[in-house]
Amino acid sequence: DSGVTQTPKHLITATGQRVTLRCSPRSGDLSVYWYQQSLDQGLQFLIQYYNGEERAKGNILERFSAQQFPDLHSELNLSSLELGDSALYFCASSDGTNEKLFFGSGTQLSVL
């Protein structure tokens, strides 16, 4: 168990809808990262937060947004969903040094 909690584990929705993925980092970790993993694809970096502030941005679509709250949990919002958004979404946390990342078990999103 990595100590990173992601909910829900599975999410099935329709095109055009909006969903929210939630992540609770390991106790004491200040940084939260979001990654997207499509079928047989690598880990695509979306966005990173550190202590509530956005720290780095990757290939995140404008339809996607995220935030980190004062209690350090993070949410990833995906809107106007398309079939191609179906993927595994991982959250990871670290102590802020951008070295050892601890990953959650992921949220499997299926857009039908």
Add this chain to the structure above:
Amino acid sequence: GENVEQHPSTLSVQEGDSAVIKCTYSDSASNYFPWYKQELGKGPQLIIDIRSNVGEKKDQRIAVTLNKTAKHFSLHITETQPEDSAVYFCAVPRENNNDMRFGAGTRLTVKP
């Protein structure tokens, strides 16, 4: 930005044989090089890492070697076992050190 290339994409070995996965990067300033293992249905898990001030690090049956001049680092697994079957990812922090970029992954299959 940081380019991380990983080879091979798939690797099949007989139980007891060795497996080697190689990763090349582009940013000369990188000084931290981790390897992650992702088992089916789980998030990636850090298995070993190395810093630029050493050339090799071992942990039981796994080792990582680093060649900073050539900008590549490799994961070595000896005496492979079926439970080593997984997808392995190398990673490199981006030059601004604010996010971690992953290789495309290597699917290792260890045949009993």
